[in-house]
Amino acid sequence: MTVTETSRGTPPAAAQAPGALPRLTSLSHGGGCGCKIAPGVLTELLQRNVPPAMPAALLVGTETSDDAAVYQLNDEQAIIATTDFFMPIVDDPYDFGRIAATNALSDVYAMGGKPIFALAIVGMPINVLPPETIREILRGGEAICAEAGIPIAGGHSIDSVEPIYGLAALGVVHPKRVKRNSEAIAGDVLVLGKPLGVGVMSAALKKNVLDAAGYRRMIEATTRLNRVGPALAALPGVHALTDVTGFGLLGHTLEMCRGANLAAYVRMSDVPVFDGVRELADAGCITGASARNWTSYGHDVVLGERVTARDRALLCDPQTSGGLLVSCAPGAVDDVLAVFRADGFAEAAIVGAMRPGAPGVRVI
Template structure:
């Protein structure tokens, strides 16, 4: 996708404050001197069997893109792919209900969405948020001497794959799920009190992948102290046993 986007014409509309050229977490469009809209869309396949929990995880994942831009979520649309010939409506109801709980917690509203038949369930949200044009957090802009702060521990992908092999304890899996459904709302509110030079949401490309996206064309480097990086319980052990994401 990055190669495809790179081949497309650049946005020339001056109201596009953040486009697709920097692989940022969301796009930002200027409304006025005081307001800009933040747009993102994301969906995932089920990492768990519980429909309600799946909805919570997917919603928190989608909403996180808005927080990573320094914005506040306003409204959401469901993005649903569902095998209606294989699974009952009660499954879909559980997914959407779980998502709605997180949307409400975020202070946003659900306006509708789109559903299509799919071989396996997929679910996520298209989210619209609001941010001050001068307070946008981009994934570029890191400066020498900046401290890198993680709002959550790493290792969920490793733990989910390890769980497929029944290698993870119930407590470790529970702690992982608790982390995934926790919104980055409080973290964003706390960080908003400080001068943030750059921010990003760590998801599919992992810690290292998203860190590299923060340094394109830059002479900067990140120095990581592995002992100080928070890791979910048992994730390190699983990785040492050969389980990856």
């Protein structure tokens, strides 16, 4: 069997033959954006008594937990810089590389920019994985960057205990087109570009209960570039953008609320969820990151009486290479949905709205 035969929509077999190569997911303690440090722990780690002084040209830094840093070069150009990497979320090395690269480039698109090149971040257990497996991971990342129209121009590698792959990505944007996660306006409508459930599907994959159709859905979603970002940023009614990744829909909505000093509501019945994910969640395929997310920010969330434990798990589900979350004026909703659907995001949906009030989310 070649290293790519399990790709193209078929999850690996549950059993592992004697002497066979180890499953990539068996080599890591967590996978994809579920590896992220819990938001509450991260906040504690990043606390400073006196914030460092920032240059005026740094348009976006660490102040609002945004998706990338943005530095203005001149009146027409600003540079976007971001990095993202993680351990395997799937066992096929080519798919792992594609997912990691798609996820990393999403941060550039979420700022309203276009990527221009990337650098590879590679950590591999050299004595465990053969060279052909590692080459497939790199090839997957290169394939996505080629789809985005950019080169991987270099990188850095180490011999590590767990497999790690990702990108440092650079992009460009007009300074007036930068879309922060912190500029939502009361009355804005929230639109989500991709359904939820990647974390649940990844947990099912590890338990060998994800069928071929579910695996195909997972790969199709996590390797779909969020390249609609610049087109969304060009719409005058779009006020804020972010992408939904490791902190789940609730966590990234809360970042929007805190940045804008607003409240939000999310209507659970309107939140798109991948086919089969609810059933997998009911069967116990929930990630530990979902629970850690809730522990970190649940005190800022009010759940309605009809919101179930499964609903809560899905709203906190870590999304690897998840969808863009748009905060836009009501009059811009049709244009936002049209941009999404023109690029193949057929399940993009209105999921809630921003309201005056203390930062927090109410789920109804």
